[in-house]
Amino acid sequence: MRKEFVPKLVTLLKQGISKETLTKDFLSGLIVGIVALPLAISFAIASGVSPEKGILTAIIAGIVISILGGSRVQIGGPTGAFIVIIYAIVQQYGTDGLIIATFMAGFIMIGSGLARLGNLLKFIPYSLVVGFTSGIALIIFSSQINDFLGLSIGQVPADFIDKWAVYFDNLHNINWYAISIAATTVIITLHFQKIIKKIPGSIIAIVLATIFVQVFEIPVDTIESNFGNIPNSLGLPSIPNVSFDTIQALIQPAFAIAILGSIESLLSAVVSDSMIGAKHRSNIELVAQGAANIVSSLFGGIPATGAIARTATNVNNGGRTPIAGIVHALVLLVIMLLFAPYAKLIPMASLAGILMVVAYHMSEWKQFKSILKGNRMDIIILLTTFFLTVIFDLVIAIEIGIVLSSFIFMKRMSQSVQIQDFSKDSENDDHLFEEEHLDLPKGLVLYEINGPLFFGAARQFQETIINTHTAPKVVVIRMRYVPLIDATGYQSLKEIIKTYKAQNINVIISGVRKNLRKDFEKNGMFTFIEDSFVVEEINTAIERVKENL
Numbered sequence: 001m002r003k004e005f006v007p008k009l010v011t012l013l014k015q016g017i018s019k020e021t022l023t024k025d026f027l028s029g030l031i032v033g034i035v036a037l038p039l040a041i042s043f044a045i046a047s048g049v050s051p052e053k054g055i056l057t058a059i060i061a062g063i064v065i066s067i068l069g070g071s072r073v074q075i076g077g078p079t080g081a082f083i084v085i086i087y088a089i090v091q092q093y094g095t096d097g098l099i100i101a102t103f104m105a106g107f108i109m110i111g112s113g114l115a116r117l118g119n120l121l122k123f124i125p126y127s128l129v130v131g132f133t134s135g136i137a138l139i140i141f142s143s144q145i146n147d148f149l150g151l152s153i154g155q156v157p158a159d160f161i162d163k164w165a166v167y168f169d170n171l172h173n174i175n176w177y178a179i180s181i182a183a184t185t186v187i188i189t190l191h192f193q194k195i196i197k198k199i200p201g202s203i204i205a206i207v208l209a210t211i212f213v214q215v216f217e218i219p220v221d222t223i224e225s226n227f228g229n230i231p232n233s234l235g236l237p238s239i240p241n242v243s244f245d246t247i248q249a250l251i252q253p254a255f256a257i258a259i260l261g262s263i264e265s266l267l268s269a270v271v272s273d274s275m276i277g278a279k280h281r282s283n284i285e286l287v288a289q290g291a292a293n294i295v296s297s298l299f300g301g302i303p304a305t306g307a308i309a310r311t312a313t314n315v316n317n318g319g320r321t322p323i324a325g326i327v328h329a330l331v332l333l334v335i336m337l338l339f340a341p342y343a344k345l346i347p348m349a350s351l352a353g354i355l356m357v358v359a360y361h362m363s364e365w366k367q368f369k370s371i372l373k374g375n376r377m378d379i380i381i382l383l384t385t386f387f388l389t390v391i392f393d394l395v396i397a398i399e400i401g402i403v404l405s406s407f408i409f410m411k412r413m414s415q416s417v418q419i420q421d422f423s424k425d426s427e428n429d430d431h432l433f434e435e436e437h438l439d440l441p442k443g444l445v446l447y448e449i450n451g452p453l454f455f456g457a458a459r460q461f462q463e464t465i466i467n468t469h470t471a472p473k474v475v476v477i478r479m480r481y482v483p484l485i486d487a488t489g490y491q492s493l494k495e496i497i498k499t500y501k502a503q504n505i506n507v508i509i510s511g512v513r514k515n516l517r518k519d520f521e522k523n524g525m526f527t528f529i530e531d532s533f534v535v536e537e538i539n540t541a542i543e544r545v546k547e548n549l
Contacts, residue, residue, distance in 0.1 A: 005281075006284065017321055029324040035202065036058050037332060040332070045227070046083045055335075057077060067322065069322065070284040072272075078303070078307075080355070083143070086302055088253075102296065108255060108290070109290030118285065128405055132386070133364055135386045146352075148349060150178025175349075181213070185353025222348060239298065266285065268305075381405055388401070410456040445472035453482050473548070474545045485519065485523075510535055513536055
């Protein structure tokens with residue numbers, strides 16, 4: 001098996017893990033498991049599903065990702081980034097549709113990993129990532145206004161604008177107890193670790209809020225009043241009933257889950273690498289993420305990925321191997337089995353406060369502001385992705401964002417291709433040949449191409465060379481700085497040769513090395529140009545010119 005497909009846990013177990021490292025991993029996993037509990041519940045509720053599904057996902061996906069993953073310290077589970085997608089799928093296809101979409105996404109992610117696409121995801125523009133991440137943060141913030149203000153709106157619209165219209169219509173129902181609980185939760189979550197670093201502020205906030213509400217019988221919504229009891233068992237796995245029609249209907253959401261999950265998991269792995277000075281294996285990480293989503297969906301869980309905040313918490317508390325991730329999942333399992341009856345008493349306002357903090361950290365407002373001061377193309381990608389995410393749909397935002405980024409990239413690449421005239425009478429002559437001292441005969445037109453000759457630049461290349469105002473006897477096209485030529489580029493070369501041949505003008509191509517000559521053969525170039533007119537060195541090309549003249 002190739003090393004890139006060997007899980008990090010296997011490698012570390014072969015190398016041996018010291019007792020000291022195991023102790024640190026155990027303590028870190030314990031802390032991260034406690035941190036993950038309120039987040040798992042909050043993400044599930046915000047996604048429109050019952051709270052236990054978030055805990056189930058954190059347990060099952062957390063174990064699978066740690067065992068099979070390519071990162072030393074990755075913590076897997078439900079994340080805020082998925083809230084928008086999950087909520088939309090549940091609204092349109094129900095919980096069963098979400099389970100099937102997650103199941104399908106898992107196989108897509110495994111296929112991506114096996115196809116070694118993990119290394120390609122790093123090329124997604126940062127402005128696009130910031131755009132949809134900030135959009136998600138705003139949507140999470142908006143989705144929690146109902147519980148934060150205690151408005152007790154039964155069914156909040158999914159659409160962003162309609163949601164805020166309903167909020168304004170119900171402002172007269174504000175529950176000041178809920179606001180006090182939510183605001184206190186935000187303050188404690190943000191600042192408690194300044195007092196005690198090892199204890200997460202979110203847990204302290206939830207415990208205090210729950211006790212306060214129960215002791216003083218405060219009239220606010222709780223998990224129990226909205227969702228009933230939280231089951232304290234995992235249940236049995238079941239295979240979704242998948243038909244071809246179902247696959248057709250859910251293929252787009254499944255791809256959105258797979259793409260978003262892949263991006264976030266690898267981004268989390270990169271961030272953790274920089275924190276511990278390690279290097280993750282991106283392709284096996286994708287395979288692990290896919291397997292985690294498949295297994296999680298079999299137990300009725302929601303989409304999972306690498307969680308940046310929990311992974312950073314793991315690193316900061318001393319976690320250095322996947323053992324910490326496994327311990328974190330087992331801690332959640334114990335909590336679910338023993339303390340689920342108490343979790344139902346948590347006030348919804350307190351969970352809303354925690355999600356407000358999550359939205360703040362996700363917003364990346366500093367990076368957003370920085371990009372707005374930068375390149376115009378990056379600003380277009382950022383704002384387009386942001387507004388599409390907020391106003392329309394995350395799936396559409398990712399699709400259009402990637403397509404838009406690709407077009408902008410192609411435009412930039414085509415602009416980077418330089419086609420320069422270095423003929424005998426050209427102004428560029430001294431610049432080009434100041435070190436070569438070439439004897440160029442009269443009647444020669446020499447063009448040098450600098451950059452990839454691909455479909456984005458092929459038309460410019462063809463028009464520039466054909467539309468010369470001179471009447472040359474021979475045209476030399478120098479390609480020493482052309483790293484690649486695609487099918488459109490070869491077609492343009494053929495058209496140029498045919499056009500000049502019709503005028504009895506020979507074309508000689510220079511700078512064609514052995515690997516490029518093979519591509520010439522594969523693309524049928526030698527049916528348009530003689531083999532002797534395709535050379536490697538410019539001196540050889542000039543000799544051919546003199547022979548023809």
